[in-house]
Amino acid sequence: MNINIKFFSTLRDIVGSPELLLKTDAVTAGELWVQLEKKFPKLSPFSASRAVAVNHEYVRADHKLHEGDEIAFFPPVSGG
Structure with a gap:
């Protein structure tokens, strides 16, 4: 399947x-x-620390993917 992946x-x-x-x-x-x-x-x-979103919603690693999904991976965010 074809997946569009975004990285931040x-x-x-x-x-x-x-x-x-x-x-x-x-x-x-x-x-x-x-x-x-x-x-x-x-x-x-x-x-262990990255976050993932599928089609603009945060999901867990066991989330099933589908043709045409947009996946976004985010590094850990810190701040105060």
């Missing part, structure tokens, strides 16, 4: 682009992240 902040810097169109066989958002880690190993440190 540090993740965008690692990938080298704010957006990717990817053909994938990943079933869940978590599986997609694992595929992205293989392609961009520097994403690995963010595995």
Whole structure:
């Protein structure tokens, strides 16, 4: 399936682009992240702390993906 993926902040810097169109066989958002880690190993440190949204709604890693979904990955946010 074709998925549009958006990256923000540090993740965008690692990938080298704010957006990717990817053909994938990943079933869940978590599986997609694992595929992205293989392609961009520097994403690995963010595995436990990144947030993911599908079609503008935050979801868990076990969220099932569908053709044409827009996935956004965010690094951890901190501040005070």
